[in-house]
Amino acid sequence: MITVRFVTPGPHGPVQDREVEVPPDGRSLMKAAVDAGIDGIAADCGGSLTCATCHVFVTEPWLERLPPVSADEDTMLDYTADERRANSRLSCQIHLTPELDGLTVELPKRQY
Numbered sequence: 681m682i683t684v685r686f687v688t689p690g691p692h693g694p695v696q697d698r699e700v701e702v703p704p705d706g707r708s709l710m711k712a713a714v715d716a717g718i719d720g721i722a723a724d725c726g727g728s729l730t731c732a733t734c735h736v737f738v739t740e741p742w743l744e745r746l747p748p749v750s751a752d753e754d755t756m757l758d759y760t761a762d763e764r765r766a767n768s769r770l771s772c773q774i775h776l777t778p779e780l781d782g783l784t785v786e787l788p789k790r791q792y
Contacts, residue, residue, distance in 0.1 A: 682776050684709065685784040686718050704778050709771035709785070710734040720787035727772035729753065734771040735760040736785040743767050746774060762788030 681701040688696040700716040713721040722733035753773050
């Protein structure tokens with residue numbers, strides 16, 4: 681199993697810090713979040729890269745382990761509800777593999 685940690689922000693630190701166990705079947709981080717009922721990942725387009733409602737902030741050292749942002753993802757990141765950062769990614773574009781066991785992402789405040 682792959683463990684993923686979702687951190688929900690609050691005004692003075694994390695409000696919720698939840699770990700989810702995901703089978704190593706290559707599903708997207710977005711799908712894992714939706715299946716686990718993680719608030720803040722709306723996934724309105726279902727992972728077709730036509731919205732930005734699955735925006736996450738990937739913490740280090742995980743960001744450097746991900747494939748580069750594609751041109752389409754880069755464009756969609758310009759439309760996020762919360763301000764884009766250097767560690768912004770769309771969770772529909774992150775496919776969970778055993779190498780990402782322990783991945784931690786922070787959820788944007790404005791996606792609630």
